[in-house]
Amino acid sequence: MAIAGLVAAMIQTLADQALLQLLALTIVPSWQDWAVGMQPQRLVLMLILYCWTMYLSIALVWAARATDMARLNEARAISFAAAASRAEAAALRLQLNPHFLFNTLNGISSLVVRGRDDEAEDMLGRLADFLRAALVSRPDAMVPIAQELATIRAYLEIERARFGDRLS
Template sequence: MRLKPELRQAGILTLATWTLSGVLYLIPYHLFGGEAGLYVALSVLNICLLGALLSAGVYWAVRSARSRNAAVRLVTLGMAVFAASALLALLDAATADLLARLVGTDQTPAPFAMRATNNFVALVWQFALLGAAFTVIEANNLARDRERELALARETASRAEAAASAARLAALRYQLNPHFLFNTLNAISSLIVTRDYGPADAMLAKLSEFLRATLSVDQDALIPLEDELATLQHYLEIESVRFGDRLEVAFVCGADLNDALVPGFILQPLVENAIKYAVAPSTRPVTIRVEARADDGSLTIVVDDDGVAGEYPPKPGTGVGLANIRQRLQTLYGDQASLETARREHGFIAIVRLPLRRLVAHIPARVA
């Protein structure tokens, strides 16, 4: 029987995560303590196998709550992560003595309470990361399901075209780059293994804020530019952990444009392209600049960088991310909005132009 795509994605992600975790658990033994030994290997295998099985429960919880509001989804995910972490920690601590007797090792397992507590702290991160990934997968699946339902309604209802446009926007809105998520999960997992819990906690908090913004905003909504830039800041803070001093960011936006309305997540693909083609391959610091300005009733947003020209694709303006932006602008504004891209001698520039609309009427200050 062929698995559904979403189940196959979740299964592959679970297998890859626990395999990577097992390898990372064993590396310190080889680096600092010689051979890990049969007892340690079996203990790690036991944790990874049980963890993979319990991950299915976390995925089921995320999937069952995917149509509920953001608060319910977050509470459900938290309870599933806590339960899976506690159960796995207790099972590992309970079987530690049995494994030690089976292999006849001289190693004495840590006391039950200590082993269970330490494992719980580490495992809660593991299941939280998987839960966040499952949430993104189900968000994408939910968007695709909604689009299919709206496509069927188009054949029988006079308002089907408007519904189909909303579905297309929803699908585009939820297209998160899996490479970004995979790299973020890897970075957090490495920090946990090396017991850098402070940076790991900060990075997970930033990822949580970014995912919360992704899942809580109405797919079709226009949001204030201030909120769009705040979400973009969360994304850049996550990437800054990966690239460190190689990534520099500059925001140029006057306070008078904070209430200007823009499509949600319209800038993230542009910044992601700059990171992928300018920052990632570079060995020197690269500055990404985001500038917003008002031009004769229009809002102009510029995203540019000073990367090396040779690091960019040969045909600027192509790609799924840029095509999605153009499609969203066309759906929302027609010919009143545009996206222009160009490769420069030093770097790449993308310019978004759209009608200047505000959250509330902008009343100029009265001159005395």
Template sequence: MKPLGALLGNAALRPVLVIWGFGYLLVDIFVYLMGRMPLGVSSVASIPLFILGVTYTLLLEWTRQRLRDRPSWIRWGGLGAALMLATAVHSFFDLYYFKWLAIAVVPDWQRWAMDITPERIFTVGLLYLWTFCLALTLLWAAGVGGAAERAAARATLFKAEKQRAEAAALRLQLNPHFLFNTLNSISSLVTLDRKAEAETMIDQLAGFLRASLESDPMADVPLARELDTIEAYLGIEAARFGERLSIEVDVADAAMAAMVPNFILQPLVENAIKHGVAAQRGEATLRVSAVAEGEELVLSVVNRATTGDSPDPAGAGGHGRKGIGLMNIRQRLRISYGERASLDTRAVDDGFVATIRLPLQLSRIDRAAA
């Protein structure tokens, strides 16, 4: 239920004010054409009636709000009684207000204002009843429209929160697998009494986890920050594989300020390590690149066998573990960009290439500098 003050601030009242004002303007024109008074005089004289009419409308709407949750017979009966009472009070005030003006202020009006016949009472009452009903209908329609807008806004908010929760779940699915591999590697190094390498990997893991935990997993971040996280991750893998792994990072300066989903590259790099380095005996090269092409940002992760057997193309494509990493990336891109972003994977003779295309969006700082 809305208090009367809230109704006064309702934007739906503006049409109601127009209705009452337009109604008294029509009366002004009508009485002018009948020769009763000069044009504009009736409108000025009707200002108290106009104020009362709007006030009665607010009271009727307040009554309707109070009876909204009552049984229908109480709701409609109570509103109907209030409507008839407001019509009767306003009609008789109109008739006797002009009669008083005729006696006390404008004697020329006595020839028509003093004649309060049943026909005149019926006509005035019918006009006010119609005005009240129209005003209430507009208030009701405005309330329904406002409720629909609020429901639509809530639905939009719920949809956004659902997408955020879904994307967060997809993002967090990637960490357990990586942590298992890293801890298993550290355990192996300790078992082999390679303590210095184990300590290095622990330090690298701490740096990676710090970068992961201190950032919002759902926020877009500049590509430069994403690359810092990837380099922390690759530091762990470099400690694990040693000289078997060569790492290349080639990112154009213009792409550094581009905004990307947080941790969007990590599963691609993890796939490249798992299927392109760990799956073979020889050396391998992992290359991460980014370039701005028109209105698109193109991110690529390429793993190639330098010596030894080529990586397994099927495994590099993410078919192991049902391709959870690649599937999550595609879902995150769909949530954030719809059809404007894509992930393509393809096998080459000596390795595998994964390419992400997404809209080029610069950070606010970079836009301001531009």
């Protein structure tokens, strides 16, 4: 174990027992003189490795922050898309009531007046199914795809009964 600092020692030589010499030794810890006696190539290599390590550390921090920002932006986009979907569903519900309902009821009425009672009954049943599905479901609730397709089919059948061959 080395002791740091200035050490004074008296050393007696073997040849001359009478002559004492005073030697001053300076012991420097290895962490203080790491570059002393180092070859320039090794010093440059250590500097390059240090810079590379710093670069990688900064790059990792930057990548972690970029990943966090991307996740945050993705979560915001999903939230905005869900809000837009809810707003669209609410707008469709508001549009559904006046025009679609009155036009469908007028269509049913005209079928009854023409004596096409079976078609009027079918159209009335489809209207009831469609209104039940459209107005009972909550906009934030998940709906099975089969139920959604049944609602769309009911709507299309009502429109097909109203427009006939003009609807393709």
